[in-house]
Amino acid sequence: VTVPPWETPPAGPAAALAGRVAAVVPALETPRLRLRAPRVEDFGAWAAITTTERGAHMGGPVDREEAWLDFAQYVAGWLLHGHGLWSVEARDGGALLGFVLVGLEPGDREPELGFLLLPAAEGRGYAAEAAQAAQGFAFETLGRETLVSYVDPANRRSARLAERLGARLDPEPVDGAQVWRYARPEPRP
Amino acid sequence: VIPRLETERLVLRAPAVGDFDAFGAHFMSPRSIHEDGPLDLAGAWKEFAAAAAGWLLRGYGSLSIADRTTGGYLGEVGIYRLATYPEPEIGWMVVPEAEGRGIAFEAAQALRGWAYAAFGWTTLVSYIGPRNLRSIRLAERLGAWLDPGAPQPVDDPCLVYRHPRPEARP
Numbered sequence: 001v002t003v004p005p006w007e008t009p010p011a012g013p014a015a016a017l018a019g020r021v022a023a024v025v026p027a028l029e030t031p032r033l034r035l036r037a038p039r040v041e042d043f044g045a046w047a048a049i050t051t052t053e054r055g056a057h058m059g060g061p062v063d064r065e066e067a068w069l070d071f072a073q074y075v076a077g078w079l080l081h082g083h084g085l086w087s088v089e090a091r092d093g094g095a096l097l098g099f100v101l102v103g104l105e106p107g108d109r110e111p112e113l114g115f116l117l118l119p120a121a122e123g124r125g126y127a128a129e130a131a132q133a134a135q136g137f138a139f140e141t142l143g144r145e146t147l148v149s150y151v152d153p154a155n156r157r158s159a160r161l162a163e164r165l166g167a168r169l170d171p172e173p174v175d176g177a178q179v180w181r182y183a184r185p186e187p188r189p
Numbered sequence: 190v191i192p193r194l195e196t197e198r199l200v201l202r203a204p205a206v207g208d209f210d211a212f213g214a215h216f217m218s219p220r221s222i223h224e225d226g227p228l229d230l231a232g233a234w235k236e237f238a239a240a241a242a243g244w245l246l247r248g249y250g251s252l253s254i255a256d257r258t259t260g261g262y263l264g265e266v267g268i269y270r271l272a273t274y275p276e277p278e279i280g281w282m283v284v285p286e287a288e289g290r291g292i293a294f295e296a297a298q299a300l301r302g303w304a305y306a307a308f309g310w311t312t313l314v315s316y317i318g319p320r321n322l323r324s325i326r327l328a329e330r331l332g333a334w335l336d337p338g339a340p341q342p343v344d345d346p347c348l349v350y351r352h353p354r355p356e357a358r359p
Binding site: 039 | 190191203204205206209213230231234235236238239240241242243244245246247248249270271272273274275276307308309343
């Protein structure tokens with residue numbers, strides 16, 4: 001597979017500077033997963049998800065140029081909002097499994113929890129494990145009271161996952177999307 | 190970590206979310222016709238945010254241009270690399286109030302000098318729409334020349350202006 005020049009990782013001093021900027025992204029670990037700062041070389045996996053039907057519930061499928069804008073705008077959240085996109089990899093072996101996101105776009109009323117997995121990583125509970133770590137960051141580090149996931153009503157799989165993660169369905173949809181709401185857990189007595 | 194550059198009249202600093210109002214107003218107006226605009230709100234946000242993300246992904250990206258005295262937002266200068274750009278591009282945008290004062294020239298010169306020094310680069314390009322006469326004049330003032338042999342962004346034919354090596358700068 002030929003990697004186009006704009007998808008090759010930076011080298012030398014540019015790579016060093018990128019690494020220092022990427023240190024703003026908190027690295028989170030769960031029993032099986034590591035959530036870390038996205039890198040250019042992760043974009044192939046992002047595009048593999050969002051340029052196909054698998055990206056339908058994240059507003060896709062989109063073309064590769066649009067996929068880059070989406071990937072990069074979610075990454076930029078770390079610099080502009082203090083939360084954004086993590087790449088999710090296996091602690092055992094380091095394979096990239098997908099992405100999890102606490103995002104905010106113009107028009108959004110509150111930050112959104114999102115997750116995208118590569119096909120090979122589905123069906124093992126990774127999305128729930130990564131999403132729980134991202135929720136913990138939003139509630140404990142950012143001090144948020146709630147997070148939402150906007151879900152296409154046709155996407156039963158995402159709705160079931162949100163429900164399994166403890167989200168409740170808001171009574172009112174927003175722009176045709178279901179709003180699944182995660183609340184900060186009550187502090188233990 | 191993101192560089193902060195000062196020039197005679199300007200401060201170039203990391204983009205902040207509050208800069209988007211003015212940036213978005215430009216890209217949602219007909220003034221952005223030469224920069225693939227006008228865009229809708231979501232599209233303008235993606236342009237703004239994706240350029241900022243460059244710092245984290247590539248080690249270079251956009252800087253907001255602020256008035257050194259008042260701190261007011263004057264525009265953006267950046268080294269851009271979208272999914273279709275064969276080379277890193279230096280580009281610029283100024284708000285209407287900042288036009289005609291050499292703001293973009295001053296900002297682009299400072300960022301180009303920083304990039305050459307920080308990365309050891311010897312050239313940059315600017316991708317410019319053929320009817321964007323204002324940017325063509327600015328590229329020429331920066332010492333760049335039309336490079337007809339340079340690869341163009343995929344599916345987006347434009348003029349490629351090539352910037353001079355560091356020692357040859359005017």
